[in-house]
Amino acid sequence: MSSADGGERIVPLTLGLVSDPPTLMLVYEILQTKGQGEIRKRRKRKMPLRNFSDKSDIRKFIFILQQRHAKFLSSVPQVFLEKVLRIIQRVQGGLRIGACSSIY
Numbered sequence: 001m002s003s004a005d006g007g008e009r010i011v012p013l014t015l016g017l018v019s020d021p022p023t024l025m026l027v028y029e030i031l032q033t034k035g036q037g038e039i040r041k042r043r044k045r046k047m048p049l050r051n052f053s054d055k056s057d058i059r060k061f062i063f064i065l066q067q068r069h070a071k072f073l074s075s076v077p078q079v080f081l082e083k084v085l086r087i088i089q090r091v092q093g094g095l096r097i098g099a100c101s102s103i104y
Contacts, residue, residue: 007033012076013042017084019091022049024065024084026072045072049085054092058085 014027024047032039047069052061062081066073073081 010072010075012072015076015080015084017088018046019088022052022088022092023047024049024081026076028072045069047072049088052085052088054089056085056089058082058089061085 009031011029011031012026013029014025016025016027017023018025026045026047028043028045030041030043032041047065049061049065059082062078062085065081066078
């Protein structure tokens with residue numbers, strides 16, 4: 001879990017993908033501490049994968065992506081990001097998304 005300013009924590013719930021245009025979709029909760037209680041707000045964030053192709057260096061791309069969206073991706077395991085990006089690469093290479101996800 002990552003901490004934001006003002007007693008907020010961002011907790012990622014689901015990370016998905018959209019193949020055209022290549023986009024990561026993150027569903028997360030913002031947990032705010034107010035007095036004795038806690039307020040939860042569920043949000044969705046789209047992260048377009050600009051300049052990403054089936055020839056891209058995945059680890060370098062993850063590094064750039066984590067810098068650009070550090071607040072949201074800091075608690076998402078790098079292995080999971082790598083897996084999702086490899087699926088998108090295979091889709092861009094011509095495979096169906098169902099065939100790609102069964103590989104892992």
